Amino acid sequence: MTVTTESEPLLDDGGSRRPPSNAERRSAAWWADSAPTVSNGTGYGSVAVGGLDKRPVGAEDSNGGGPGDGGGGGNGCAVQQAAPLLTYTWTSLNVFAPGARPARAPLARWFQRRPSAPRKHLLKNVSGCALPGEVVAIMGASGAGKTTLLDALTFRSDRQLTVTGARALSGTVVTSSRDLAGVAAYVQQKDLFVGWLTVREHLVFQALLRMERRIPRTQRLRRVRQVMDELGLTKCQDSIIGVPGKVKGISGGEMKRLSFASEVLTDPTILLCDEPTSGLDAYMAQNTVEVLSRLAKRGKTIVLTIHQPSSEVFAQFDKILLMAEGRVAFLGAPQEALDFFARIGAPIPPKYNPADFFVQLLAVVPTEEATSRERIDRVCDAYERSDTAARNALVTDYPTKGWPPTAGGGKPWLPLDASSGTSRYKASWGTQFCALLWRSWLSVRKDPLLVRVRVLQTAVIALLVSVLYFGQRMDQTGLVNINAALFTTITNMTFQNVLAVIKVFCTERAVFKREHMAAMYRVDAYFLARSTAELPIFMALPVLYTCIVYFAVGLNADPLRFFTCVAITNLIGLVATSFGYFISCAANNMSTALSTGAPAVIPLLLYGGFFVNLDTMPSYFSWIQHISWFRYGNEALLVNQWQDVPEISCAGALNNNSCIHSGHYALQVYSFKEGSVWSDIGHLALLILLFRSLALGLLIIKAR
Numbered sequence: 001m002t003v004t005t006e007s008e009p010l011l012d013d014g015g016s017r018r019p020p021s022n023a024e025r026r027s028a029a030w031w032a033d034s035a036p037t038v039s040n041g042t043g044y045g046s047v048a049v050g051g052l053d054k055r056p057v058g059a060e061d062s063n064g065g066g067p068g069d070g071g072g073g074g075n076g077c078a079v080q081q082a083a084p085l086l087t088y089t090w091t092s093l094n095v096f097a098p099g100a101r102p103a104r105a106p107l108a109r110w111f112q113r114r115p116s117a118p119r120k121h122l123l124k125n126v127s128g129c130a131l132p133g134e135v136v137a138i139m140g141a142s143g144a145g146k147t148t149l150l151d152a153l154t155f156r157s158d159r160q161l162t163v164t165g166a167r168a169l170s171g172t173v174v175t176s177s178r179d180l181a182g183v184a185a186y187v188q189q190k191d192l193f194v195g196w197l198t199v200r201e202h203l204v205f206q207a208l209l210r211m212e213r214r215i216p217r218t219q220r221l222r223r224v225r226q227v228m229d230e231l232g233l234t235k236c237q238d239s240i241i242g243v244p245g246k247v248k249g250i251s252g253g254e255m256k257r258l259s260f261a262s263e264v265l266t267d268p269t270i271l272l273c274d275e276p277t278s279g280l281d282a283y284m285a286q287n288t289v290e291v292l293s294r295l296a297k298r299g300k301t302i303v304l305t306i307h308q309p310s311s312e313v314f315a316q317f318d319k320i321l322l323m324a325e326g327r328v329a330f331l332g333a334p335q336e337a338l339d340f341f342a343r344i345g346a347p348i349p350p351k352y353n354p355a356d357f358f359v360q361l362l363a364v365v366p367t368e369e370a371t372s373r374e375r376i377d378r379v380c381d382a383y384e385r386s387d388t389a390a391r392n393a394l395v396t397d398y399p400t401k402g403w404p405p406t407a408g409g410g411k412p413w414l415p416l417d418a419s420s421g422t423s424r425y426k427a428s429w430g431t432q433f434c435a436l437l438w439r440s441w442l443s444v445r446k447d448p449l450l451v452r453v454r455v456l457q458t459a460v461i462a463l464l465v466s467v468l469y470f471g472q473r474m475d476q477t478g479l480v481n482i483n484a485a486l487f488t489t490i491t492n493m494t495f496q497n498v499l500a501v502i503k504v505f506c507t508e509r510a511v512f513k514r515e516h517m518a519a520m521y522r523v524d525a526y527f528l529a530r531s532t533a534e535l536p537i538f539m540a541l542p543v544l545y546t547c548i549v550y551f552a553v554g555l556n557a558d559p560l561r562f563f564t565c566v567a568i569t570n571l572i573g574l575v576a577t578s579f580g581y582f583i584s585c586a587a588n589n590m591s592t593a594l595s596t597g598a599p600a601v602i603p604l605l606l607y608g609g610f611f612v613n614l615d616t617m618p619s620y621f622s623w624i625q626h627i628s629w630f631r632y633g634n635e636a637l638l639v640n641q642w643q644d645v646p647e648i649s650c651a652g653a654l655n656n657n658s659c660i661h662s663g664h665y666a667l668q669v670y671s672f673k674e675g676s677v678w679s680d681i682g683h684l685a686l687l688i689l690l691f692r693s694l695a696l697g698l699l700i701i702k703a704r
């Protein structure tokens with residue numbers, strides 16, 4: 001379609017901005033046009049949500065109900081009864097990005113002063129509001145500033161951006177995401193889950209960590225059932241969510257609804273959603289917006305960004321906020337938008353999807369940038385002068401300028417509950433740990449990569465080593481082969497565990513980051529629970545490996561030596577696992593972790609004492625041997641194997657001089673000390689603590 005607006009007036013919206021009359025100011029019915037009335041479910045009286053809250057403006061003194069009066073309700077959930085209705089306003093939001101600095105020659109970097117790059121103005125005086133009972137859709141062409149605005153509203157703007165302006169909840173200015181934590185939820189564009197859980201398991205986990213401490217477990221489970229019913233998830237409650245590329249789970253639409261379900265469990269008053277329909281087909285998109293509409297009808301304040309909704313989806317919005325080039329082009333009811341654009345000379349052609357029309361009208365066409373920008377400015381200027389903008393300003397200016405005295409002196413909305421958002425975590429440390437342990441255990445148990453594949457992998461490698469070194473005798477050849485078999489054990493334990501940890505831990509990192517940011521749990525609770533859940537499998541595999549290899553190779557027949565060997569391989573496996581955690585936490589993503597993990601192991605491996613005698617290694621690298629589990633593991637295994645072996649046959653030796661004729665002599669060749677098994681075991685235990693502490697420290701730093 002060609003938008004024939006350039007030649008049109010596109011200026012006059014029927015008069016300059018007219019200050020609203022006192023009667024208008026008092027009238028909550030302004031908003032009733034654009035916001036549906038919600039049922040009296042929360043005990044605030046029976047005024048339409050079209051008013052700023054459920055009480056009429058100026059009714060503060062009438063004591064007509066409040067959060068504590070407990071009236072209404074009827075949904076059987078204490079969480080819902082306590083939820084107030086909140087209006088979210090944002091006033092004169094400006095967002096600046098540092099300007100890109102011109103590239104300079106390397107030497108010029110030292111001698112020239114850095115030119116001050118002009119800042120990029122991403123959001124320009126953006127004001128708006130979302131009232132209880134409304135679905136407010138932020139729309140605009142690509143690059144219009146939708147995501148920048150939503151990020152600013154959720155206090156998740158990029159660190160390098162400067163954000164100015166006020167954001168307020170029912171008139172109380174909020175300054176950080178912590179202020180929003182108790183009342184607002186953010187549904188992000190990308191659905192992130194631990195895919196091995198079922199829908200129900202996921203929601204139970206969320207309920208355990210997101211709902212208030214005082215709420216008993218039975219009530220949490222009831223709430224999970226209720227939310228599943230509300231969002232149509234009951235029929236797939238026992239289906240696995242799914243892991244992309246590994247296991248097919250629930251559909252995209254169900255996943256999106258599960259994202260909503262996770263957020264609405266706590267009955268947040270405000271729901272902010274980034275592109276909730278992206279990646280969904282038309283039916284699913286409509287279905288998703290219907291869900292949001294239903295939530296709004298229950299008194300929620302809903303703000304979402306959307307790129308180009310279909311007519312059906314568009315029809316479900318109560319208010320639209322059109323963005324163009326970082327400015328507000330319109331904020332109001334969809335019908336008002338149609339009137340506004342008709343008034344300024346850009347009427348919507350009949351049978352045309354209004355959303356498509358607005359987006360095209362307000363887009364910067366690459367070949368006509370100047371004309372497009374001029375058109376956008378004219379629309380935005382016309383909106384700023386419009387009655388609609390003046391009415392909106394009364395609400396959006398309140399937090400900074402105060403409510404106009406003519407409004408009757410009363411506050412137009414309920415004050416924020418002072419306690420909301422003060423506590424960062426809803427659950428105690430113990431509850432966090434138990435819930436995380438439960439979830440981690442479920443995913444460890446269900447993930448075939450972690451259990452079945454690894455058991456198979458261990459058994460196959462153990463059999464291979466067994467075949468290769470089968471039935472060694474106590475002679476010179478047997479000595480070399482046994483030592484090689486023991487070192488192969490350490491190498492296998494190391495690479496298998498380091499890679500397994502990196503793959504699993506890094507995969508879950510995005511989920512961890514999101515959930516930790518949503519203040520669901522502390523980093524230490526997560527780390528301890530995750531590593532504890534994996535402990536049984538990481539301890540069982542070395543036992544399996546040793547049981548196969550030990551007897552097949554014909555190692556020391558003393559039962560005590562066998563159990564000591566099992567304990568040592570177990571410790572080696574755990575050090576490697578801890579090193580895997582350390583690398584995973586140090587790297588920013590899985591590919592970096594995988595590409596640095598293996599090379600980082602090599603120096604430690606060289607200091608294992610197998611390939612070269614430790615006494616001949618360069619002294620300036622000697623510190624490496626103190627953190628090499630290869631060294632402690634190799635020494636412990638060899639001492640355990642050879643100590644007290646009185647005689648080794650010289651068969652296979654080149655001559656009598658090269659014959660290693662006793663266990664004592666065999667250990668001397670490697671510079672290993674007899675009786676050092678316990679000190680090596682102690683060192684291995686210390687390395688486990690060291691690498692895990694470093695990993696936890698790094699995770700805490702990165703989580704900030």
Ligand SMILES: Nc1ncnc2c1ncn2[C@@H]1O[C@H](COP(=O)(O)OP(=O)(O)OP(=O)(O)O)[C@@H](O)[C@H]1O
Binds near residue numbers: 122144146
């Ligand atoms: N951190 C940043 N630094 C510099 N410019 C940025 C930054 N973030 C966003 N921008 C710019 O701000 C403008 C608005 O970006 P934003 O992502 O908000 O657009 P959008 O409306 O969400 O677009 P889309 O629908 O394509 O996601 C774009 O021109 C973008 O390049």
